[in-house]
Structure formats: structure tokens, C-alpha cells
Amino acid sequence: MQVAVVTFDGFNELDSFISSALINRCRKDGLEAFITTPTPVVTSMNGVEVTGQRPMEFVTEADVVLIGSGVKAREVVADDRLLSRLPLDPSRQLIGAQCSGALVLARLGLLEGMPACTDMKSRAFVEACGVTVVDAPFHAEGNIATAGGCLASQYLATWVITRMLTEDAARAVIDYVAPVGEKQDTVERALRAVHAGAVALR
């Protein structure tokens, strides 16, 4: 089971690397994430150059596609050629977006009839696409999920791991990465956020 973490130029490191690092703790269980980029190398909003692990074409074979966030999201959604490289299919793929990634899903028509989460800065742009933005860190309906606020990327990962493996697997990952002395609280907070936001899991 393969996860494409779509990462554009100008990306926010938190948004791509928290979800990918958490999901990759499940590699022994056959669930693996790859930084997936439109060009061989992308540069983060803070000037960090990262070599993509998979080309954009990988999104068609991935079981899960997560759209990362960054300072160039509005340029991304204005680029029809770039968007055409994202032929996502929610009938057979789990699809998630972090922060301004919701703009990409909105532009692809994937948020029709459902509310979404995004960050404070992207909110007006997502709403301008006709999508209702909720004041919550995580929302999912069926195979589509959105998360808002960089650190909510741990909730997106929790959802992916729960849906692709088990809730126990997600628990184990959050427990591992949680601050020492705060393991149980962190696990419970993540599961609570995903349960509260996931219509399909209710």
C-alpha cells in the first residue's frame, strides 16, 4: 500500500514531513509514504531543497494521495497543466489535503457537497471556491479528508493509518512519536480529532 505525499515548490515542511514520517512508521506493515513532486527537486518555503522520491505520475498508482501545503498553493491551482497531472479517483483512492492543499482538492471538484478544513490564511480562498470551511482540525467524508493547521497533519496520518491498517496501528504510531510523558494524552487527542471529524467512521 503506497501513499503519495504530493509536495510542490514552496512547500511547508511540517505539512509534508509530519504525515509522511508518521505513515512510514508502518512500513513493516506494508504501508509506505513517498514525497511525490512535479519536478525532480523542490525547494521548501524555508529554502530547503528536497529530491522527490516519486514523480507526479505516481499519484495514479498510489492507494492514498495526500496534498501538502505551501506558499505557492494559489499558483498551483492556477496552473491547469500541473492540475492535469493529478487525476485523482476517490472511488479507489483515499485522498487527503493539508492546509492550503484543500484549495487543490476544491479546484479538482473533489470537495463538492462537503465541508473542509484548512488553515486561517487559506480559508478565504477555499471559501471563494464555494466550499464551507469548518472550525475544526480534521474533517472526512468517505474517502476524502482535509486537515487545518500544520500540526493537524498528525490527524491526517492517523486517519490514513486507521483506514489502511487499523486504529491500533495508528495508536502505536502516535504513541511512538508523542512527547515522552504525554503519550496517552497525545494518542487520545489524535483519535478524538479523527473520530469527531470523520463522518464515515461515526
Next chain:
Amino acid sequence: MQVAVVTFDGFNELDSFISSALINRCRKDGLEAFITTPTPVVTSMNGVEVTGQRPMEFVTEADVVLIGSGVKAREVVADDRLLSRLPLDPSRQLIGAQCSGALVLARLGLLEGMPACTDMKSRAFVEACGVTVVDAPFHAEGNIATAGGCLASQYLATWVITRMLTEDAARAVIDYVAPVGEKQDTVERALRAVHAGAVALR
């Protein structure tokens, strides 16, 4: 004010990128973090190739040095030549370590007479260096701090921002990156962890 986030081959993305991304939100205030690497390119524990933003020599001019964590920490501390490239000076620099980074500080003699935080896997190795490991996410004495559990890297960043700028600046950064709907709780949790663990701030 410059922060070196020392990142070795086999690094954990969470441990280097959470602190660097948080600190870089203060760039407008003159505080800036750079991924600092012993070789031009390092590869993460999950196979992500990252180009260093600064060479190892940068640690001598940095105001703050944070040692990241990774799957090769034990090889790092066995490599005298690599360690000699880390001439840290706690009298004029803030020095922090995330998870197995505590092993590096222990090996450099920087944790003498103080307890430390680290992750569950590194604990036995840090203790074998004669350092007492505490069951807490964060501990600091004077200019030296350690954090345990990948997501505790937000506490290390909170400490750096508070010490180099102000607590209000740290608050604003955590507020920005926190999950939507959990802003206040996340800010309070971070400040509480740093206050509880920072002997010098009490």
C-alpha cells in the same frame, strides 16, 4: 540570530523539520534556522534526500545549535572525526538536542551534572554515558536543553524562540502551527512543558 539544526545521514524528518520550520516563522524578527549537514546531501531514515543549507562548520558561528536525531546516532557518536566538527560552546551558544541527539551532547561532555530527555529507544544508550534520563518531554538548565519524543521538538523550538526573542513570539508561532480549533490548548501545553522543564526559566 542564526540557528544550526544539525542533521546527520539517517535523520528523522520530524526531529529536524519541526524545530526548523517553527523557528523559521520568526525570520521577520531576525531569527532563522538552517539545516546543517556534515555532507552536501543527507538521506533521511525514510529515504528522503535533502541538500544541507549550511555546512557543518556553520555550528561555530551559529547562536543556537540543535542536534537532530536519527537512526545512525550511535554511528555518529562513534565517529571522532565527525564529533570534532562540533566544537560547541554553551557559554555563548544555546545548545539543544532532540531524542537521540542527547547521545551526541553526552559524548561531547555537555550533559555533565544535569539530567536529560531522550526517546525510549535511545534511553539506555544515554544512560550508559552516565546521564540520568527523566520521564519528561523537555529539560533545560542554563543554555542546554534536551527533548524526548519526536513531537517534543515543538517544545525545543518554543524554548529557543523564548530565549532568543520573547515568550510572546513563541506563543504566536505555536498558535500559527497548531491545529485549527486547538490553538489555545496547544500554546498552553507547549509553554507548560518548557516552563516545567526549564530550570533556568523558573
